[in-house]
Amino acid sequence: MRFNTALFLASISAVTLALPVTRSGAQSPTPAQPSAARDTLSPAVITATRVSVSTVAPTATTTVLRGDDLRARGITRVQDAVRLVPGATLVASGPTGSQVSLFLRGGNSNYVRVLIDGVPINDAGGIVDLANITTDNLDRIEVVRGPASVLYGSDAVTGVIQLFTREGRGALKVHALVGDGSEASMRSELGLSGGNATVGYSIFGAHHSTDGMLAFNNTYVNDVLSGSLRLTPDSRTDARVSARWSGATYHYPTEYDGTVADHNSEQTDHRFLVSIDAGRKLTERVELRTTLASNEYLPRSNDGPDTKADTLGFYGYYSRSARTRRSADVRLNARLNERATVTVGAEFARDREQSTSFSLSQYGPSAGRFEAARHNTGWYAQAIGDATDRMSYAFGARLDQNSAFGSFSTTRASAAFTLGPSVRAHVAVGSAFKAPSFFENFAAGYTVGNPALKPERSQSAELGIDAFLADGLVTLNVTAYLQQFRDVIQYSGTTPKRGAPNYYNVAGANANGVEVAAIWRAAEHTTINGTWAWTDTRVTEAGFDKSAGASYVKGEKLLRRPPHTITLGATQSFATGASISLTGIRVGARDDRDFAAYPVVALSLPAYTKLDISAVVPVTSVNGLAIVARVDNALGAKYEEVSRYRAPGTVAFVGVRLER
Numbered sequence: 001m002r003f004n005t006a007l008f009l010a011s012i013s014a015v016t017l018a019l020p021v022t023r024s025g026a027q028s029p030t031p032a033q034p035s036a037a038r039d040t041l042s043p044a045v046i047t048a049t050r051v052s053v054s055t056v057a058p059t060a061t062t063t064v065l066r067g068d069d070l071r072a073r074g075i076t077r078v079q080d081a082v083r084l085v086p087g088a089t090l091v092a093s094g095p096t097g098s099q100v101s102l103f104l105r106g107g108n109s110n111y112v113r114v115l116i117d118g119v120p121i122n123d124a125g126g127i128v129d130l131a132n133i134t135t136d137n138l139d140r141i142e143v144v145r146g147p148a149s150v151l152y153g154s155d156a157v158t159g160v161i162q163l164f165t166r167e168g169r170g171a172l173k174v175h176a177l178v179g180d181g182s183e184a185s186m187r188s189e190l191g192l193s194g195g196n197a198t199v200g201y202s203i204f205g206a207h208h209s210t211d212g213m214l215a216f217n218n219t220y221v222n223d224v225l226s227g228s229l230r231l232t233p234d235s236r237t238d239a240r241v242s243a244r245w246s247g248a249t250y251h252y253p254t255e256y257d258g259t260v261a262d263h264n265s266e267q268t269d270h271r272f273l274v275s276i277d278a279g280r281k282l283t284e285r286v287e288l289r290t291t292l293a294s295n296e297y298l299p300r301s302n303d304g305p306d307t308k309a310d311t312l313g314f315y316g317y318y319s320r321s322a323r324t325r326r327s328a329d330v331r332l333n334a335r336l337n338e339r340a341t342v343t344v345g346a347e348f349a350r351d352r353e354q355s356t357s358f359s360l361s362q363y364g365p366s367a368g369r370f371e372a373a374r375h376n377t378g379w380y381a382q383a384i385g386d387a388t389d390r391m392s393y394a395f396g397a398r399l400d401q402n403s404a405f406g407s408f409s410t411t412r413a414s415a416a417f418t419l420g421p422s423v424r425a426h427v428a429v430g431s432a433f434k435a436p437s438f439f440e441n442f443a444a445g446y447t448v449g450n451p452a453l454k455p456e457r458s459q460s461a462e463l464g465i466d467a468f469l470a471d472g473l474v475t476l477n478v479t480a481y482l483q484q485f486r487d488v489i490q491y492s493g494t495t496p497k498r499g500a501p502n503y504y505n506v507a508g509a510n511a512n513g514v515e516v517a518a519i520w521r522a523a524e525h526t527t528i529n530g531t532w533a534w535t536d537t538r539v540t541e542a543g544f545d546k547s548a549g550a551s552y553v554k555g556e557k558l559l560r561r562p563p564h565t566i567t568l569g570a571t572q573s574f575a576t577g578a579s580i581s582l583t584g585i586r587v588g589a590r591d592d593r594d595f596a597a598y599p600v601v602a603l604s605l606p607a608y609t610k611l612d613i614s615a616v617v618p619v620t621s622v623n624g625l626a627i628v629a630r631v632d633n634a635l636g637a638k639y640e641e642v643s644r645y646r647a648p649g650t651v652a653f654v655g656v657r658l659e660r
Contacts, residue, residue, distance in 0.1 A: 055392035057416035074630030086515035097220030097250035106511030107158035117242035125437025137204035147432035150396035168193035179655020185210035200230035257596030258644030316360030340385035450501030508541035549600030564588035608639035624660030
C-alpha cells in the first residue's frame, strides 16, 4: 500500500497520542502543574556529566526515554526507541534479528558510544550492532547528542547512549507478560523488583522469538536475563551491581545480493555484562567513585554446505570469536562551593579479541586465526556549575594514551543561559576521536593492517534554544550543529608496494544539521509530540577509493543518511487506565549503493512513511492485569533501509501483562 505524506499528516492530526521525546533538561511540568516555575534547577542527566549535579540550565543536548513509557507503547527493542530521537537514523538489513546500524547526526555507524549500566558494548573501533538489545528491565535510556570523548574516550564522536537497568524501590512488585503475534512471534517476561532506602533489587528474564518474514530459514530467538542490586549502608556510601546476559540466534537465508537462497546460515551471539559502581563521601564536599566494567561478547557464524552435492565454489564457512573489554574508572568529585563541582578521573581499559575461521571450497579447506589486544589509559578533568543565577557552564579535557596509536587529547566547553522565564539557550564546542578497529590495526594475510594509523577525529559546535510556551503546556527545543570528520580510515585494495598496509587515514566529511523537538500537552490525558531533523552531509576528502562503489565521493552525501526525518505522534490515556498510542515516522530519500551489480551502481532509496499503533486495556476484574497490543507498520509500507533488503511489513502482537 502506497502512503503519501498528505495522508500521513491527515491521519496524525486525527489521533491523540505520543511518546515524550525531549531534551531532558527541557522537560515541561506535568499537566497537573502547568504553571510550575521554569527557572528552578534542571534535573541532572548522569550520562552527560557523569556526576549528579543540577544546574540552572543544561549545557548538553540530551533525550531521556523512560522504560515504563516504552513498555506501555509495546516497544521492546532499543532500536525502535532510538528511532524517535531527533538526528538518529537506524538502518536494519532486513528482518527482525538482522544487523542494525546507528547513524547519529550524520556521523558514521561507529561514532556512538553505547553503554549498559556503564559498560561499553562497542567492539574495539566503535562498531555496535543494536539488533539484539532489548528494553527488558530498563529504567531509562539516556541519549547525549554531540561529542563526549572527554568523559568516554574513543567512539563518542557524535554522541553517547546509555541504558540503565531498573533498580527497584518500594514493596515487592511482579512484572509478567505473555503473548503472540504475526510471523509466529512469541514473547514472555517475568521479573521481580523492590527495595527500601538501604537495599534495592530487580531480577528479570525475557524470551523473544519469531519465524521471520522470509520464506525459510528466518527464525530469530533472543533470551535475556538481567538484574541489579543497590546497597546504601549509610548516608556516605552507596554501591550498585548490575548484570545482563543475552543469547540470540538469527537464521538468515539472504545472500550478499539480498537473494533468499541459503537454507542453513545462522549467526549466534552471546553477551555477558557486569558493572560495579561504588562511591564514598570522604567529606561533605568530596566524593570518591569507582566503576568496574566487564563486557564479554561471543559471536559465532555457521554456514555449512546446503546439501551433500554442494561442493563447488565457496560452499561452507564457520567462525568463532571472543571479544572482551575490562575497564576500571576512578574519579574524585569535589564540590568547591554551592555553585561549582570539579571532577578529576582516570580510566584504565583493555580490549582483546581472539577469532578463528574455517572455510570450505572447491580449492580445499582453509583455516584462519586472528588475535590482538591493546590497552588504553585516559586522564580527564571536568568543571561544571553555575557562574550566575542565569548561567551555567561545563568545561572538560582528556588525554588518552593508547598502546597502539599513542597519545590523543580532546576538549569540550559549553555554557547555558536562562534568557527569561520561558526561554533558555546553550552553546558548545568540542572535539572527539574514534580509535582504529583491531582489523584495521593488526590484520595480516590477504589484507594487511596498519599499526601506524591515527584515530579518526572530529570538531563540532552547536547552538540550542529551549522555549516553554502556553504556560508550560508546549515545549520547543531547537538545536543547530556543525561537524567536521577528519583522518577517516579507508581501505585500499591497491597498495604502494607488496606487503604495505591496506588502511590509511585519508578521507573526510562534514555533517551539519538542525534538530527540532516539540511536545504539546493538549489536555490532561492527551499529549502530542513531533520531531524534525535536517542533516546535510558532504564528503570533503574522497581518499584513494575511486571505484564506482566508493563510500566517499567528494562533494556528495554520505550513504544512508536521510536529509530529512520527521516523527509525529499522540497519546491518549483514560481514567480507566487504558491508553492508545500512534506514532508515524517519515524518512526521506537517501543515497546508497547496489553492491550486487557489477560495476557497483549508485542509487537513491525512496522516502517512506511508517505508522505504528499500540494500546493498553486494563482488565478491571483483576488488579494489575491488562491486555496490551501493538501493530508495527500498520499501513504496510514497503521500503528498504539497505538496498535489496526488504524491511518487515505489518507485524502485530497481542499479550497479557501483569504489574502488581
